[in-house]
Amino acid sequence: MDSREAFIALNLIEGVGPVRARLLLEHFGDAPKILAASKGELLRVRNIGEETAEAIAGWEKSIDLAGELKRIADSGCHVLISSDENYPESLRQIYDPPLVLYVKGELTAKDKNAVAMVGSRQTTHYGIETARKLAYQLAYVGVTVVSGGARGIDTAAHQGALSGKGRTIAVLGTGINLIFPPENNELFERIAANGAVITQFPFNRPADKQSFPIRNRIVAGMTLGTVVVEANLSSGALITANFATEYGRQVFAVPGRIDSPRSKGCHDLIKKGAKLCEGVEDILSEFEYLFPTSNRRPSPGETGVLPALELSENEKMVYDSLNHEELSTDEVIRKCGLPSSAVSVALFSLEMKRAVKQLPGKLFVRNN
DSSP, X not given: OOHHHHHHHHHHSTTOOHHHHHHHHHHHSSHHHHHHOOHHHXXXXXXXXXXXXXXXXXXXXXXXXXXXXXXXXXXXXXXXXXXXXXXXXXXXXXXXXXXXXXXXXXXXXXXXXXXXXXXXXXXXXXXXXXXXXXXXXXXXXXXXXXEOOOTTHHHHHHHHHHHTTOOEEEEOSSOTTOOSSXXXXXXXXXXXXTEEEEESSOTTOOOOTTHHHHHHHHHHHTSSEEEEOSOOTTOTHHHHHHHHHHTTOEEEEOOOOTTOGGGHHHHHHHHTTOEEOSSHHHHHTTHHHHSOGGGSOOSSSOOSOOTTSOOOHXXXXXXXXXXXXXXXXXXXXXXXXXOHHHHHHHHHHHHHTTSEEXXXXXXXXXXX
């Protein structure tokens, strides 16, 4: 048995979570040795009680590993473990990283620069439109948008990111074969084709009160900041924001009407120190904090653009036509020879990527 299969088996055993698994790994060295250990050997490990030791020692009688491996193969998903290159680096750093991630689609190096967007299932038109717009703009400039695939703000965030032709990741609170909510079936297919649908839960695990907070810690843990768009005081989105704070990640909250219960949670976060978010610029202005230097491109001709935020051909032409002198849009059009509509789109995108700066009078310069 290899490490991947052993981690899948450990993930299926009741009572073995990420924290206990870490203690067992420290003691035995690798996952297959944990499964081969006797009850007596397991009991020597700190915080492993009688019940857990018995469950691990008798795992072959209680769990169907062969069946789970067949379900994985048949479904077309794959499983990542912590030592895999594409397992999210920022998720490795939390206190209790998932033992395994079931993945439909692909996680890539671009997902290093990811932002979570969460909020209530019960929403207003304002909340839906704001989530779509923010997610569209983030995805458009190359930031991966992560959410929980739920009704309301989560769904709007995924839709906005897909409209922006960017990457988005849905983290489920169920097994990967269960579609919840059922109306998001087609959305999840689109997400898997333009990012990934992921979960730590094995096949056929239904949603319950425990599974959503477990899911929320992954949303906060794999991202560099969390944006709460709309949330009442009892919203699960606040759990995600709390995890983000615990992990030392930035929290943003979108303000709403002062008489709307749907915005009470966001206003409470702002009172507690979350950054007030009125637009995508408030998120992108935190680049220096949000996106670590290790994520940056160190090559000569550095533009200040992150590796996930690569420039399109038009953006490169517009960027190359600019220097440290102030140029109007008409001058940029003349220098790069592109149509005015293409230049306008490229300038907006370069501004979002912090590669150029707009000065009063609609003048543009390269941004140092």
